[in-house]
Amino acid sequence: MSQTSYALLTEQEETTSTMKALVFYGPGQIGLETVPIPRPRAGEAVIRVTLTTICGTDLHILRGEYPVKPGLIIGHEPVGIIHELGEGITGYEVGDRVLVGAITPCGQCNSCLGGNWSQCGGPLGGWKFGNTINGAQAEYLLVPHAQANLAKIPDELADEQVVLLGDIASTGISAAESADLEIGDTVAVFAQGPIGLCATAGAKLKGASLIIAVESDPVRTEMSKRMGADVVLDFTKEDVVESIKHLTRGRGVDVAIEALGTQATFENALSVLRPGGTLSSLGVYSGKLSVPVEPFAAGLGDHKIVTTLCPGGKERMRRLMELVRHGRLDLTPLLTHSFALDRINEAYQVFAERSNGVIKVAIRP
Amino acid sequence: MSQTSYALLTEQEETTSTMKALVFYGPGQIGLETVPIPRPRAGEAVIRVTLTTICGTDLHILRGEYPVKPGLIIGHEPVGIIHELGEGITGYEVGDRVLVGAITPCGQCNSCLGGNWSQCGGPLGGWKFGNTINGAQAEYLLVPHAQANLAKIPDELADEQVVLLGDIASTGISAAESADLEIGDTVAVFAQGPIGLCATAGAKLKGASLIIAVESDPVRTEMSKRMGADVVLDFTKEDVVESIKHLTRGRGVDVAIEALGTQATFENALSVLRPGGTLSSLGVYSGKLSVPVEPFAAGLGDHKIVTTLCPGGKERMRRLMELVRHGRLDLTPLLTHSFALDRINEAYQVFAERSNGVIKVAIRP
Amino acid sequence: MSQTSYALLTEQEETTSTMKALVFYGPGQIGLETVPIPRPRAGEAVIRVTLTTICGTDLHILRGEYPVKPGLIIGHEPVGIIHELGEGITGYEVGDRVLVGAITPCGQCNSCLGGNWSQCGGPLGGWKFGNTINGAQAEYLLVPHAQANLAKIPDELADEQVVLLGDIASTGISAAESADLEIGDTVAVFAQGPIGLCATAGAKLKGASLIIAVESDPVRTEMSKRMGADVVLDFTKEDVVESIKHLTRGRGVDVAIEALGTQATFENALSVLRPGGTLSSLGVYSGKLSVPVEPFAAGLGDHKIVTTLCPGGKERMRRLMELVRHGRLDLTPLLTHSFALDRINEAYQVFAERSNGVIKVAIRP
């Protein structure tokens, strides 16, 4: 269906078949456009987005640090209402309110059937929204493999309570999960951005005894304590490796979580790890990453380094929503700002500059 | 050894070399005796007990349901101060305040070196105190394999904060651990006695979303909520299997914890389990135990049934104390009553009859 | 549906649109019928079956011990060639030779996305062929969720090399997998029918040191050694529990595999287990199953009991075929007999009576 096919539509009809969406034109260039509302094929669905947000990854895209195709609608954290269902989708109705994860596995390829849902179809293949297909910063969103990815939202939960589950909570919490964090473990979490804050919440959820966060920003430091950190160390004011060793009585931590993606945080995470401990890495690294040999015990320390790409799929979303529903997790304090979709450019600016104590911004189409 | 055998000791000698201890004579018969203070051989230590408690297992022993040798001092939950150290123990000093687990693995047999510490040396072999060697309901206690079992208590923790860690907390929390409970799992805990209450706390600690406890006693029901239960079902007033299915929207629970040791609770635990779920059993069963074939899906339900004997050893104790130290676990509300060792008979009576809302009793030598 | 209902079709039409299939009419009654070749809807495929077999479960169905709907085509172990592809299936072409597992998960429901593929959509829901939908003892077979279940067969492998992977190998091998069998473990496998023989092969594959099988039939005893058993004990001639304890020097086995589904084998499996060991159960139980309390150490033995329903899906099939391709697994000796589909009644008789040393029968449509 071409864009010209709507030329003869009346204004009324146009209202119902086009939508506003944030389009990436190239590094540094994004803009709201009016584009056709997508139509679902077999196995797909289209949702009307009611709430979404901006991710650090979107900033990377905007800055040209992560390449996506010009013309793409970006964003990957949707909450919405089912607008249209493609053939073969069962158990859903138009009008159902749903959460869709940032990662949308097909469930049917060899990777998925081997339990590697995030790597659906190949490296990073589970991440489709705003990466390889149009994304969520729009009024409507086509959801691929909808049967596997539409998670109904329990009535008692508001959009704001679940919108952060699709990416940052699923990613952040996975740090403790991938590390097989055990009850009573001590944990250090390096960086308390949105994902690091969720990693802190995840370490608390999974039974850590002492949680040490590392952060210098005062707003995030405060939020870190709210999410479960017992101590927050300011790396601009102290040698955090020394401080963590002191706090753990020389033992080192059982689990170190890297939530930034820099050489310094990776190196510090490794340096505070006890023999046999696990470095759980969530950061996105660029350039060369060095493993310092001494903290790595030259490869003889029985260390593990695990990386995790955000787990997705509707079952993951269901489980995360259950945590919210039963009061185990409340991420609404992280939604510090709210913008209408029309003002998304402003939202990007605030988010990028970290002005006004922003952590996450709500975007309302 | 009779109570009169020390009659000829001078008062001075008695003060320094004898102690009071609760001795099991045979089913239904226990009594405080004055016996020699034990002396440590190489690898052993003797502690002066400052706080201990009575366990449900002690009642089983008293009732003749679990056989131990007449003449044995019973009890297996000691907190104390190091009184004397045998040869070869390093890193400890007389006067150190320590917690010793109910299970005291040697650390050096094939079972221990294979990670089966509770089955040290053979079936149930880790459980020595008040079972195969003299126990903790006494003024002094000989600790075998002391290097592996003396856990120093951090200064900031009172005896009362740690005494329940040695058995009921270690056992109760292990239910969620052995089940590999994952963040977001729903859990049902059958029976809220001391161990069931700790199992509830453990499920909360490990990240359960919805925790459903089953109990009829009002004191324990109240305590269950305090330990983390979202809902407590009274099996005398409702069909708990139906209620749990309803609460989980027909799904069944991911993990069912059996904390009593009866056919009925085992069967209910299996009946509320989702396909692929895990029944984590802590109860001590007597007689025949039946697996109802339908809830067991005739063996095709991908179910797991796991049993756990209380994990012990000083590292386990250290980790549990860290949970208390960082405010993750507070079991002091369970210590509802306190008795001097001289009044331990009365304590047994109160504990056995569950009178006055008793949950656990503190015994102070 | 009667055999005469297609009498009026012209010969031409019959050639192209009907097929022969084994239909279950009721307990004790099966018969070959001419029925329409199925047509795939979106997401489905139809394969022309080139090789299939009869499973012990089919005998249960025939005997009325496992209820299925009269009129159903039974059988669940197909190898075939893609005949027709429904809409939305990608990466396959008509003519591709494929193996389809006995269990055909959708990959997109909450169970599947939680990793419980065999329990797709609900208890036992992954098992569809010859259970809830028409099965494989026919000339053509409709494959549901085809994208997730069509596993292409490498050119170098013959149908006979892979036909047993779909059910008995996947099930049998899963015993060691579900038990987390470790390199060096000792294993006892109770019963050496087709699944038990594959369990023996699986224990060998996963690194067991000593494998003790239990079987009395001489043909199966011989085959057991070929599949990897070091010792085969005849339960009609010796006390196998005693013998296994002797062979393990009193230690008991690390893993006991139950591959029959009777009280006696379950009980023996539990009785030979070391403390901390795992009973991996593959059998289908009927009636009440008792857990003998003494070998179960009254619930204090740190035992695990795990059950597994045959793992399915195309990735599982791919992995199993890789084992065959690289010479790690050869199950062709188990295919002792071969029959044309026309003679399937005879095949059922031979298989049911275990005559002529039959283990598995090849059925060729």
Add this chain to the structure above:
Amino acid sequence: MSQTSYALLTEQEETTSTMKALVFYGPGQIGLETVPIPRPRAGEAVIRVTLTTICGTDLHILRGEYPVKPGLIIGHEPVGIIHELGEGITGYEVGDRVLVGAITPCGQCNSCLGGNWSQCGGPLGGWKFGNTINGAQAEYLLVPHAQANLAKIPDELADEQVVLLGDIASTGISAAESADLEIGDTVAVFAQGPIGLCATAGAKLKGASLIIAVESDPVRTEMSKRMGADVVLDFTKEDVVESIKHLTRGRGVDVAIEALGTQATFENALSVLRPGGTLSSLGVYSGKLSVPVEPFAAGLGDHKIVTTLCPGGKERMRRLMELVRHGRLDLTPLLTHSFALDRINEAYQVFAERSNGVIKVAIRP
């Protein structure tokens, strides 16, 4: 300690109280000396060494690449006969033939009781022989924590069949174990020195389907096939990363094992890994180690990197010996050369120069 210090001993005394041992004087300097036979304290044992070998690590020590204290007797792979038992050791008798692992955990410290036996007491603390205490290239050897480390050798096994289990087999096999290699996984093993060859054997033992080894030495290439490799790639003749991708049909391997400790092999191992795969590292690295960001998928590939120091303790040794006893593992082909202790200098030279197709050398005191 000089060689002359015992000059005044009578011949009788010398026979009974002194021994020959290989002493490290400093980089490049080792020599056989006559020194006192050690005497065991409580918890220790002394064995008369009947067979030992030289490890690559000993070469690192000799070259000054791994620092140990001058005056130390080196070597850490002993087989011997119990000569004297210290107080408190039970279940052993003088004259028992035993294998002792290279790593000798105490079993009683927090690390050991947490399951980190190799890191006993602190980083690398399990490795004592020829590192922090006198080692095995001597006529007699003091074994610390003897209760945990003396593994009786079954009568049917010769010294030559077990001597390589203590270090290279335990280390090599651990690669597949630490990677949680699953039945059907494809594996690449980088370098086929003694440890790499054992890693190949371990991958086979644990059920790998396709095993690709990388090696250029023709003797080791041949041995690699004998140990289980399906294909051996010569990195001097082809681009092994490309070849491995081709052999796995573009998929990459499930598990890549690094068995050398260089940047190139580490990088190649990461480069051939599928998304979600595990790099199991055995090598000892020096200097900086870089993680190439592209194969690492910038940290988003769900990769794991696990390192393992040789597992020790008598239970590990028992299990490895069971593998040999039941014909699952035969490392005797790796013992290519044999020298009397008197000729150990020559043995070092042959081993260091890899002359005459040497893989491992037997040293007989």
